[in-house]
Amino acid sequence: MTEGAVPLISARGISKSFAGVEVLRDVDLDLMRGEIHALLGENGAGKSTFAKILAGVHRPTRGSLALNGQPVEIADPRAAQKLGITLIHQEPISFPDLSVAENLVLGRAEDGWWSSVPWSEMTREARKYMDLLGVRIDVTKPMRGLSIADQQMVEIARALVSDSRLIIMDEPTAPLTPKEVETLFGIARRLRDEGRTIIFISHRLEEVRAICDRVTIFRDGNKISTETIDKVSDADIIRLMIGRPLKEYMHKLNTSIGEVALEVQGLTLPGVFNDISFSVRRGEIVGLGGLVGAGRTDVARAIFGVAPAESGTVKVHGKAV
Template sequence: MNRADEPGRALPILISARGISKQFAGVEVLRDVDLDLHAGEIHALLGENGAGKSTFAKIIAGVHRPSRGSLALNGTPVEVTTPLIAQKLGITLIHQEPISFPDLSVAENLVLGRHEGPALGRVRWGELRREADSLMARLGIAIDVGKPMRGLSIADQQMVEIARALASDSRLIIMDEPTAPLTPREVETLFGIARQLRQEGRTIIFISHRLEEVRALCDRVTIFRDGSRIATEETAGLSDADIIRLMIGREVKTYIPQHKSQIGAVALAVRGLSLPGKFEDISFEVHKGEIVGLGGLVGAGRTDIARALFGVAPAASGSIEVNGKTVTIREPADAVAQGLAFVPEDRAVAGIFRSLPVEQNITAAVPGKVAPGGVIRRALERSIAREQVRKLRIRLASLRQPIGELSGGNQQKAILARWLLTDPEILILDEPTRGIDIGVKAEFYEMIGELAASGRAVLLISSELPELLALSDRVLVMSEGRLTANLARGEASEESVMHAAVPRRKANPDGRAAA
């Protein structure tokens, strides 16, 4: 039973927001939001991308200053104008995209922000490492705290972010899509920690698009739409249909449309691709007009395959064929020249140029189109970007708006718009709907189907099995760096994919299972 559901229990108010509003470039994205957050509750914020939920959370965390409105902490008015002030007040934001110092160790990342200025030099690093090891053990995962952050997977970076919040002894922890890169086991570990924090009287804001997670974890839910708070209710009192209707203002009957396949010749063929420590002896084909799903657990090697195909981290051996011709791809420029496009899983690091305007982000892959003769023509650049915004229905205040101010879904649309300008034959989409709301997901599903229908070959990496199964003509499955299954649409099910994805214990030479 969720704690807020306990009969006769009145939880004190930790945070009180009144009339919170926010404008970006003259456009109001948050409008007169009133909300009370109780001590010792897990409170979900739901809504489509751009609905205002993340903006509201960032105002509480000091990332954005409200245009108007007020906040009170334990009944005392506060001005949370910077993240540092928020941290001193006991408020921590765990970002949707992990933010860290990549060249510092895990342990050093954990201590940053808890020691100021010269005090950092007096840290007893042996004690720090022991404390970091203890935090990792509390999270239930094995991470070498002496390892540089850049060597960790996105999932492990996310767990370090959570450990940092635990280390700071925060009263309010804001989790923005924290489970997106996590395996089911890691999600359960996180949920166990969240429940423990709730029992200790701490408050968690949980932002997610996964309704099953909200229902399993959260006491109350607040729904945003078009910058306004639409409803705040006990989670148990709302059905999924109720939540979706409140989120998007209409009934949604189907989320993942089945596309009609017209499969042509082989567009991409991979033969014996290997990269020591990442993947081994990978062979598969993707045909024109076909969507091939690539499934598996986090760390199975799926993203490494995508990065190798696009020349970000090339394979050590094996071959790649495009339209029947063996090609050499050692860097992304080689891949683009061969008609490949890549939408990466970590859009904040590898996808967008956060401080640059939307128009420059969209046209970044086609300098020849916007700079004929080597001179950038801004009017032409703006015209090209505007047409892509129209086609992909990207919501923004202005083409000159920094792309970092857009919602995650609209950032993802802009990345896709960029690569569609290169007129690719082969699209590699790595977790394209991660952190995107239901309404925008439906738009992405439609776009992916249209891309395949136009004759393009699509390699789709997704950790959401319903999405993978519904969109894909075939599903390839990886486990521990190897392909373990190639399933036709009729063979692929959640059971068959997970059976192939779960690592098997290796046998000793005498045939006994290894311990």
């Protein structure tokens, strides 16, 4: 980043209210070309709301935006795309029954190119962008057949098709394996080195430190600070996020673990999850972990009765339900 350079994006006084509740207050932030910029904060701090304003998902209640020093209004996602801004969600949004190639060329919907192009040229164009990212994905395959990681690669490729200069990644690593995270980081670094700007939203400080150049911390709808990543410690980041040192935030609770409150035995829904068994005691917190698609939500829905399992039992305080 060059001293005195014109920012790619300048935000001044950006605020947002929903139903009279202000969730973002007077945010000033400059995003420079060729940087990976982290937005950090607790849930509800305002980081995703700010990113969605840049992507045209939300319109600010007040404040102004400039692109390359020129005032702009971003009324909706289509306007953002025309300005070269793309938002990549944690779970990519696509047309699942269309091929990878068809999903990619929809990034050129504005110029009408995709509506008349032969299939052979469409697939050739799609392969070109996959090659630019250095990933091997069958572009003739329907999107629904891809892993979450490969779907994210397609979303990034679609940003390149649209010639996006600002790519917003909202918690992109949450569903990925460590190897997939490294692939994503390699691509992000390459895009940065090409002069593109990336916003990286995450709760994982080790990832932020591994990939980001600068970090902006949000708290309670306010922008607290923007720092160069190698000039700020993890302890400082946490203090800025929560408003006090971590040791003051953490406290030990004296709790007693009681009798079994929930018991799950052999819960099975073929093709979704198989032979799930666990128990939860009174006064206990039990987490269900796994990647997207591993069955966590399906098990919870089955226990709740929204989508019952084919076999197995669920007991609450010893009684089958």
